[in-house]
Amino acid sequence: MGKLLLDYGSGGKASYRLIKDIFLKYLGNIYLNKLDDAVCLEQIKSPVVMSTDSYTVDPIIFPGGDIGSLAVHGTVNDVAMLGARPKYLSCGFILEEGLDLALLEQIVCSMAKAAARAKVLVVTGDTKVVPKGAVDKIFINTTGLGELMLQAPLSGASAKPGDVIILSGTIGDHGLTILSRQKGISFDTKIKSDSAPLNVLIEKLLNQVPEVHVLRDPTRGGLATTLNEIARQSQVCCLIEEKLLPIKEEVRGGCAFLGLDPLYLANEGKFVLILPEQYERQALDILKQDELGKDACVIGKIQSAPIGKVVLQTTLGGQRLLDMLEGEQLPRIC
Amino acid sequence: MGKLLLDYGSGGKASYRLIKDIFLKYLGNIYLNKLDDAVCLEQIKSPVVMSTDSYTVDPIIFPGGDIGSLAVHGTVNDVAMLGARPKYLSCGFILEEGLDLALLEQIVCSMAKAAARAKVLVVTGDTKVVPKGAVDKIFINTTGLGELMLQAPLSGASAKPGDVIILSGTIGDHGLTILSRQKGISFDTKIKSDSAPLNVLIEKLLNQVPEVHVLRDPTRGGLATTLNEIARQSQVCCLIEEKLLPIKEEVRGGCAFLGLDPLYLANEGKFVLILPEQYERQALDILKQDELGKDACVIGKIQSAPIGKVVLQTTLGGQRLLDMLEGEQLPRIC
Numbered sequence: 001m002g003k004l005l006l007d008y009g010s011g012g013k014a015s016y017r018l019i020k021d022i023f024l025k026y027l028g029n030i031y032l033n034k035l036d037d038a039v040c041l042e043q044i045k046s047p048v049v050m051s052t053d054s055y056t057v058d059p060i061i062f063p064g065g066d067i068g069s070l071a072v073h074g075t076v077n078d079v080a081m082l083g084a085r086p087k088y089l090s091c092g093f094i095l096e097e098g099l100d101l102a103l104l105e106q107i108v109c110s111m112a113k114a115a116a117r118a119k120v121l122v123v124t125g126d127t128k129v130v131p132k133g134a135v136d137k138i139f140i141n142t143t144g145l146g147e148l149m150l151q152a153p154l155s156g157a158s159a160k161p162g163d164v165i166i167l168s169g170t171i172g173d174h175g176l177t178i179l180s181r182q183k184g185i186s187f188d189t190k191i192k193s194d195s196a197p198l199n200v201l202i203e204k205l206l207n208q209v210p211e212v213h214v215l216r217d218p219t220r221g222g223l224a225t226t227l228n229e230i231a232r233q234s235q236v237c238c239l240i241e242e243k244l245l246p247i248k249e250e251v252r253g254g255c256a257f258l259g260l261d262p263l264y265l266a267n268e269g270k271f272v273l274i275l276p277e278q279y280e281r282q283a284l285d286i287l288k289q290d291e292l293g294k295d296a297c298v299i300g301k302i303q304s305a306p307i308g309k310v311v312l313q314t315t316l317g318g319q320r321l322l323d324m325l326e327g328e329q330l331p332r333i334c
Numbered sequence: 335m336g337k338l339l340l341d342y343g344s345g346g347k348a349s350y351r352l353i354k355d356i357f358l359k360y361l362g363n364i365y366l367n368k369l370d371d372a373v374c375l376e377q378i379k380s381p382v383v384m385s386t387d388s389y390t391v392d393p394i395i396f397p398g399g400d401i402g403s404l405a406v407h408g409t410v411n412d413v414a415m416l417g418a419r420p421k422y423l424s425c426g427f428i429l430e431e432g433l434d435l436a437l438l439e440q441i442v443c444s445m446a447k448a449a450a451r452a453k454v455l456v457v458t459g460d461t462k463v464v465p466k467g468a469v470d471k472i473f474i475n476t477t478g479l480g481e482l483m484l485q486a487p488l489s490g491a492s493a494k495p496g497d498v499i500i501l502s503g504t505i506g507d508h509g510l511t512i513l514s515r516q517k518g519i520s521f522d523t524k525i526k527s528d529s530a531p532l533n534v535l536i537e538k539l540l541n542q543v544p545e546v547h548v549l550r551d552p553t554r555g556g557l558a559t560t561l562n563e564i565a566r567q568s569q570v571c572c573l574i575e576e577k578l579l580p581i582k583e584e585v586r587g588g589c590a591f592l593g594l595d596p597l598y599l600a601n602e603g604k605f606v607l608i609l610p611e612q613y614e615r616q617a618l619d620i621l622k623q624d625e626l627g628k629d630a631c632v633i634g635k636i637q638s639a640p641i642g643k644v645v646l647q648t649t650l651g652g653q654r655l656l657d658m659l660e661g662e663q664l665p666r667i668c
Contacts, residue, residue: 009665010554010659011554011559011659012598012658012660014660015555034489037412038412038415038487039383039416040383040416040418040482041383045380046375046376046380047375048378048382048479049374050372050375050457050458050477050479051371051372051458052425052426052458052459052460052477053460054462056464078372081371082374084372084374090386091386092386092387092426092477093388097665126386128390131666134469134666135470136464136469141475143424143426143477146372148374153374155370156370220344221346221349225346325344326348331431332462332464332468
């Protein structure tokens, strides 16, 4: 298929061909096909939930996904965490001159599959081609719009003492996968990214469980950072037990080998769910019926003190404070 | 203020400081200050108009603007062209490790001023820091949401034979400014970008003029490409007269010197307005009262044939077809 030329981002004829031959071929729908610079969304109901993320992951294709599927999942999940049903995505590509067009097509095809699975439409987009060296291959921004399904949006500020903390599955998978690829380490085991759209499962959960206090996906900064944000926003303490943390054996081994802490590794297909203890059983039943929640479990509870802190009950019986991520474990993990 | 470190994009403590010290300082509002991964917009009314654009302009600061103000104006204008009132922006930064923090602050401050002038709020954002060399300094994506002010969105498909074509001001200013800087050419004249938010003027226009058929901003690809899009979408011919085209003397001179055609140069503060002849006078009166429309004039009219074509009536009395931009005049103009 050849290489991407600067012409393809000119706004002229070549741009039009690129859009038609690759973007519309896979992502086309009644909105995107209009090719106007903006789109009118008649169907969306207020209140509207909005989220944006730029994706710069390196490598762009990795075990369990690629930058295209990640860009759909990540933004869809952020919209869902407020208690909203994602409906529409915008998509901005920044592409490097000389990029392999077959690779671009593969990424766009992957986005289309991810969008279909998450039941969202890509309704408007933008493509920029920059000279060789001005960007590393391909960066994607997606901005998502959804409809709030609840009376008020969920936030990190509603955790209450006595609530249980549920984690929807294992941690560390995405971060370790990307890091090992970046370092050129290939594990013999089946470590792969957990990148997945969580919105359909979350909608099921919110439809059935009468009271949910917090939903949050532990992406950059990992579980420890996410819990710290919640502890601060809610002015409570998150107490979690090390022995309850779901971590795959191979991820635990890989982290030990590389000196990484899975509590600080990014996840792209998991969420933290905080709710009153009385709904624990019901929530876990719903989660475990779904492939994306089959390893869900309680990992701890909310206490009133120490305020704004996360405490880890270690397997050895001690306690230690878990701080937010300080410094950068991994650049370009998402 | 120092340099940007990879830590600042980690999602941890350093990210939080960067967000607080630079982004919230200038752009803060009740939505953005929540620092959730998504935002709930209770106030926006359906139908919602959405547009996205990534900005990669080089140089990032240029006469008449910078990447920050351009990222606000460009997206606000795209939303306005559908006949909508822009209200909210999301903003995704991709920043290069080692970027001068004072420069970042200058850009963010400029965005804040541009947003205030355009009467929009930046309600959610994302920051990625990538290793040195993976991006050239700073790229920004903005996605805009607005409320439709009309019964139906405007599109390029509604031009009718007999309509007049009005241009809101001079062409070529932005494209020539950026190109001359990229080539290291410094004109002694006052050529500068026309980057500006058009939405307030457009709202005035739509409130007062009973019938508008097409609004479109001639950005990448220039006026010739925009008119070609309209001619195709509306299945009409756009006939424009060379002698009526508003082009600043210094832009005309610069283009002649560099072998550029101002008809294909990007504009960032102009729009094409197509409407029935009976409203020409009224529209021009409104435009000319505004600083952003003071050079507005009729440049031609819509004919029924040749279908899908743009015809230029030259000053010498001949006619020639103006095609869409073929190939790339300038990379990284926006």
